[in-house]
Amino acid sequence: MFRSVKHAVEWGLAHRDLSGIEAIGVDEIQWRSGHTYLTLVYQIDGAKRLLWVAQERTEQSLRGFFTSLTAEVRSGIRFVCSDMWRQYLNVIAEQIPAALHVLDRFHIMRNMNMALDDVRRAEVAQLQRDGYEPILTKARWCLLKRPENLTDHQEVRLKEILQYNLKSVRAHLLREDFQRFWEYTSPEWAMKFLDAWCTRTMRSRIVPMKKIARSLRRHRHLILNWFRARGTISSGVVEGFNGKAKLTTRKAFGFRTPKGIEIALFHVLGRLPEPAFTHRFCRGGGEKGGEHVPGHEQRPAPAVEGRAERLVLDLDADRTVVAHAGQLPHEPRPVDLAVAGNPRGVPPVGEVEPADLVHGRLVEPHVLGVHVE
DSSP states (O other), rough: HHHHHHEEEEEEHHHHOOOTEEEEEEEEEEEETTTEEEEEEEEEESSSSEEEEEEEESSHHHHHHHTSSHHHHTTTEEEEEEOOOOOHHHHHHOOOOOSEEEEEEEHHHHHHHHHHHHHHHHHHHHHHHHOOOTTTTTHHHHHOOGGGGGGHHHHHHHHHHHSSOOOOHHHHHHHHHHHHGGOOHHHHHHHHHHHHHHHHTTTTOOOHHHHHHHHHHHHHHHHHHHHHTTTTEEEEEEEEHHHHHHHHHTTTTTOOSSSHOOOOOOHHSSSSOOOOOOOOHHHHHHHTOOOOOOTOOBBBOOOOOSEEEEEEEEEEEOEEEOOOOTOOSSSOOEEEEOOOOTTTTTTEEEEGGGEEEEEEEOOOOGTTTTOOO
């Protein structure tokens, strides 16, 4: 089974069309324990699909994607969406400097939530050591959730927590204040708000939040591109693909080799073209073959002397595939096969050798995909 899937994936990669790509998303997923990552590149406009899989999350991992593209395809990329991983930022700036590079909202807020949770955990431990009331115990989601997503119980608990002068409370209020940043429509006014927020955060003496503020200052021009590209690209496509990639790993109960997960991911997410099939399946009966099923193309018959004869088969009373009298060829050359009157309504069209027919009957119908009950 794996060899068949591998053959189909390799054929699809060799014959896929990469023209017309305007927006890509770059991200990484952890596919094994021990910080073992894969670099993934998606097309997030038009035909959304997986374009690249590479081991680790180094500069070389991503640079291999751009070197595999032609100069024409690279020049056509207008938007790039990624997180703030330095290796990715360096390669993107080097390979496609003209593209609008956007640091998306999801990754920024995820990093801010992680910083807020670090503050809470450290303060929980400090309160326990000092013998104070464990007010922050089991309060993680009260602080991390948006106000509109809180349950009734969590709303009451949050109101109690906000009455205390704690670092977790100040970090929570800074995070909520930053949400106003995404409501701006002008990049210039958004930049003024970002500078003011970073200044307040640097004075808060909350180390994890100060680290976030420094990161936002370093990448402020990339963050402001979010407003310039608003309505054009979205990181939601990337996160959706990442979810499917992780689901593929779970369904397989893990993969032993990087090549195995690469084949599986391209098979599920690559939207690769399929090779032509030996047999073409149709809906309906009769000699004309009925309605064509999209995606199932008939492979051309091998070159033989003369024209291949068409052999029309029917079902007899005991539901055996039989040939009409006088239709068996006398010379050993390929003939087209069509099955009429199939009660399933899916008669196959393919090739059959005269040796497969004995006294007008098909010896092994399953070879051609014919299944008769």
